[in-house]
Amino acid sequence: QSALTQPASVSGSPGQSITISCIGTSSDVGSYNLVSWYQQHPGKAPKLMIYEVSNRPSGVPARFSGSKSGNTASLTISGLQAEDEADYYCSSFTSSSTWVFGGGTKLTVL
Amino acid sequence: EVQLVESGGGLVQPGRSLRLSCAASGFTFHDHAMHWVRLAPGKGLEWVSGISWNSVSIGYVDSVKGRFTISRDNANKSLYLQMNSLRVEDTALYYCAKGHAWGTSGSMDVWGQGTTVTVS
Numbered sequence: 564q565s566a567l568t569q570p571a572s573v574s575g576s577p578g579q580s581i582t583i584s585c586i587g588t589s590s591d592v593g594s595y596n597l598v599s600w601y602q603q604h605p606g607k608a609p610k611l612m613i614y615e616v617s618n619r620p621s622g623v624p625a626r627f628s629g630s631k632s633g634n635t636a637s638l639t640i641s642g643l644q645a646e647d648e649a650d651y652y653c654s655s656f657t658s659s660s661t662w663v664f665g666g667g668t669k670l671t672v673l
Numbered sequence: 674e675v676q677l678v679e680s681g682g683g684l685v686q687p688g689r690s691l692r693l694s695c696a697a698s699g700f701t702f703h704d705h706a707m708h709w710v711r712l713a714p715g716k717g718l719e720w721v722s723g724i725s726w727n728s729v730s731i732g733y734v735d736s737v738k739g740r741f742t743i744s745r746d747n748a749n750k751s752l753y754l755q756m757n758s759l760r761v762e763d764t765a766l767y768y769c770a771k772g773h774a775w776g777t778s779g780s781m782d783v784w785g786q787g788t789t790v791t792v793s
Contacts, residue, residue, distance in 0.1 A: 564734060564735050595778075601718070608768060608785065609770075609784050611780060611782045611783075614779075614780040614782070652717060654780070656778045659732070660730065660732050660777065660778070661733070661734060662732075664710075664719060666717045
């Protein structure tokens with residue numbers, strides 16, 4: 564149950580696009596279309612932003628999109644806004660019927 | 674409004690036990706899997722345990738197997754986490770999260786505010 568691999572930090576200017584990668588294995592990301600992405604602001608509870616690789620829950624802006632290729636999932640945020648500054652976590656269901664999270668990525672909006 | 678309220682956290686000595694509770698409201702509790710996820714100081718989110726709608730499917734992260742037990746009471750819309758043989762490394766903010774589906778393979782779509790467990 565090793566954690567998924569995410570970059571520790573990414574940054575971008577308002578209006579730009581950024582992509583956060585999430586590298587797993589054939590036992591998790593590569594085997595299931597059950598990858599989720601969560602946004603967490605300091606002192607707040609995590610919020611689901613993407614589920615099942617590319618689906619957005621109601622209320623999540625269309626600026627947020629997800630994709631997957633092989634063992635790597637990605638979250639793209641286009642038209643960056645100041646309120647997007649937060650920690651982002653990917654997670655995947657695994658072949659052990661458990662969930663595993665990535666280490667988290669701190670997004671800074673310059 | 675969907676709401677999850679955790680309770681039961683606190684300061685406990687290594688080796689002792691603690692029982693966390695999560696009270697759910699605003700949705701059909703018995704139709705959804707439920708999960709516990711923790712956030713240790715200076716670290717990232719870690720899935721701890723999940724339980725299906727009917728308690729048939731249960732999973733744990735390796736580090737808590739044999740020490741933690743997840744359970745639910747659908748009649749009272751409550752989720753529990755019995756934590757035994759606590760270790761310093763179990764210190765974290767523990768979140769209760771609602772599963773998107775009835776099985777544990779669904780993502781976690783609503784989260785509580787968490788309850789803090791300190792083992793020292």
